[in-house]
Amino acid sequence: MAYLRRKVDYFLEEWKADESRKPLILKGARQVGKTESIRHFGERSYEHLIEINFVEEPKYKMIIEDGFKAEDIIKNISRIDPSKEFAEGNTLIFFDELQEFPEIVTSLKFFSIDGRFDVICSGSMLGIQYKRIESNSVGYKTDYQMYSMDFEEFLWAKGYKDSFIDELLEYMTEQKALSELMMSVCSGAFLDYCILGGMPAVVRDYILKNTFEGSLVTQRQLIEDYKEDIRKYAEGMDQTRILNVFNQIPVQLARENKKFQISKVAKGARFKDYRGCIEWLHDSGIINLCYCLHFPELPLRGNYDEMKYKLYFADSGLLVSMLDDESQDDLRANKNMGVYKGALYENVVGEALVKSGYELYYYKREDSTLEEDFFVRTMSGLIPVEVKSTNGRSKSLRTLIESEKYPDISCGIKFTSGNIGYSDKIYSFPYFCAFLLKRYLKQR
Numbered sequence: 001m002a003y004l005r006r007k008v009d010y011f012l013e014e015w016k017a018d019e020s021r022k023p024l025i026l027k028g029a030r031q032v033g034k035t036e037s038i039r040h041f042g043e044r045s046y047e048h049l050i051e052i053n054f055v056e057e058p059k060y061k062m063i064i065e066d067g068f069k070a071e072d073i074i075k076n077i078s079r080i081d082p083s084k085e086f087a088e089g090n091t092l093i094f095f096d097e098l099q100e101f102p103e104i105v106t107s108l109k110f111f112s113i114d115g116r117f118d119v120i121c122s123g124s125m126l127g128i129q130y131k132r133i134e135s136n137s138v139g140y141k142t143d144y145q146m147y148s149m150d151f152e153e154f155l156w157a158k159g160y161k162d163s164f165i166d167e168l169l170e171y172m173t174e175q176k177a178l179s180e181l182m183m184s185v186c187s188g189a190f191l192d193y194c195i196l197g198g199m200p201a202v203v204r205d206y207i208l209k210n211t212f213e214g215s216l217v218t219q220r221q222l223i224e225d226y227k228e229d230i231r232k233y234a235e236g237m238d239q240t241r242i243l244n245v246f247n248q249i250p251v252q253l254a255r256e257n258k259k260f261q262i263s264k265v266a267k268g269a270r271f272k273d274y275r276g277c278i279e280w281l282h283d284s285g286i287i288n289l290c291y292c293l294h295f296p297e298l299p300l301r302g303n304y305d306e307m308k309y310k311l312y313f314a315d316s317g318l319l320v321s322m323l324d325d326e327s328q329d330d331l332r333a334n335k336n337m338g339v340y341k342g343a344l345y346e347n348v349v350g351e352a353l354v355k356s357g358y359e360l361y362y363y364k365r366e367d368s369t370l371e372e373d374f375f376v377r378t379m380s381g382l383i384p385v386e387v388k389s390t391n392g393r394s395k396s397l398r399t400l401i402e403s404e405k406y407p408d409i410s411c412g413i414k415f416t417s418g419n420i421g422y423s424d425k426i427y428s429f430p431y432f433c434a435f436l437l438k439r440y441l442k443q444r
Contacts, residue, residue, distance in 0.1 A: 023119040028146035029285030047090040070114035098123030149198030190432035197317015219321035253343035290360035342389030352434035382408040
């Protein structure tokens with residue numbers, strides 16, 4: 001099957017067009033498509049692509065024996081494989097599986113100063129080693145965070161053009177209700193996306209076969225791969241505790257109160273014992289962290305309780321693959337996305353916000369039932385975002401908008417199964433519009 005178009009493609013083109021470009025580090029969780037995208041870019045944009053994978057070819061760890069200067073590393077690469085050609089100004093050197101050999105990052109400074117060759121580094125689990133990587137290359141690199149496919153990339157994979165997405169954004173901006181056909185098409189595609197998630201291997205199989213055949217097997221294999229990564233890369237940490245947290249996420253999302261509770265993870269579990277475990281999963285790109293605000297006001301950074309949070313999967317398809325068999329059947333056969341008390345809706349919207357560049361925050365007032373799922377900020381204010389799994393009243397959202405206690409809030413956004421609408425300072429959108437929220441807010 002042809003290459004699946006990704007948003008990173010445009011970033012890579014812009015990076016190459018920048019005459020003062022620095023070596024690039026492309027971060028992201030396992031299997032989100034990093035290697036494939038870099039290889040696709042390298043083959044199309046350069047005369048020579050020199051790809052070195054430190055897992056498959058550990059012998060290349062010897063290339064720094066004579067030091068970290070570009071000319072010494074190139075000479076040693078040529079010694080190992082004389083067929084590799086280096087054309088000045090038209091060669092991309094791609095160091096893959098960087099987590100296996102983070103020492104190579106020291107060479108980025110020298111490649112940057114040398115300037116004859118472009119360099120991209122990539123690998124999974126880079127977040128957990130990033131302090132070490134950062135100290136070896138500060139000022140001489142560019143970073144880019146890659147995620148699994150978002151709903152827009154999924155629509156591209158299904159053959160929808162940019163004009164289709166532009167039209168959807170136009171309807172949102174003009175507050176026009178979508179036609180019955182548009183609602184049906186988008187809702188159907190979105191349900192498929194929620195079940196599959198955005199891992200390219202899963203999406204590619206679905207596009208090729210036009211069925212869900214094998215998708216659950218692939219998803220569950222990815223879960224096992226993540227668990228294997230925990231065992232392999234969680235150096236100096238309690239791997240059992242990390243796995244306990246990982247396995248508890250779908251269980252705790254199934255509760256009415258979705259705040260993650262360490263005390264439920266294991267008997268006698270305490271926050272201080274598990275703090276590093278949650279950070280490890282977040283830094284590895286496996287989960288999204290949503291912190292509870294002290295108070296719904298600007299600024300958001302620093303205005304949250306680091307001991308209160310919700311944990312979501314960075315890819316909703318992996319959450320689906322960890323549901324119990326009854327919920328699996330309900331979702332796939334009956335198209336019931338309300339499984340696990342609306343956890344899937346929240347996870348999908350949270351995932352869309354993170355992939356759009358937002359950090360996740362929620363609010364739960366201790367002395368009342370007031371609770372809001374997410375918050376995003378604009379230039380001028382704070383906007384609460386509610387994810388409704390049923391079509392009930394939005395009491396908390398109305399309170400936040402109408403009360404004088406929250407001066408930074410003047411309107412709200414609600415994601416539902418219904419159409420685009422507006423009432424009492426609340427803008428309503430179908431769930432499948434979440435990936436467009438940032439663009440919509442820029443145009444308001």
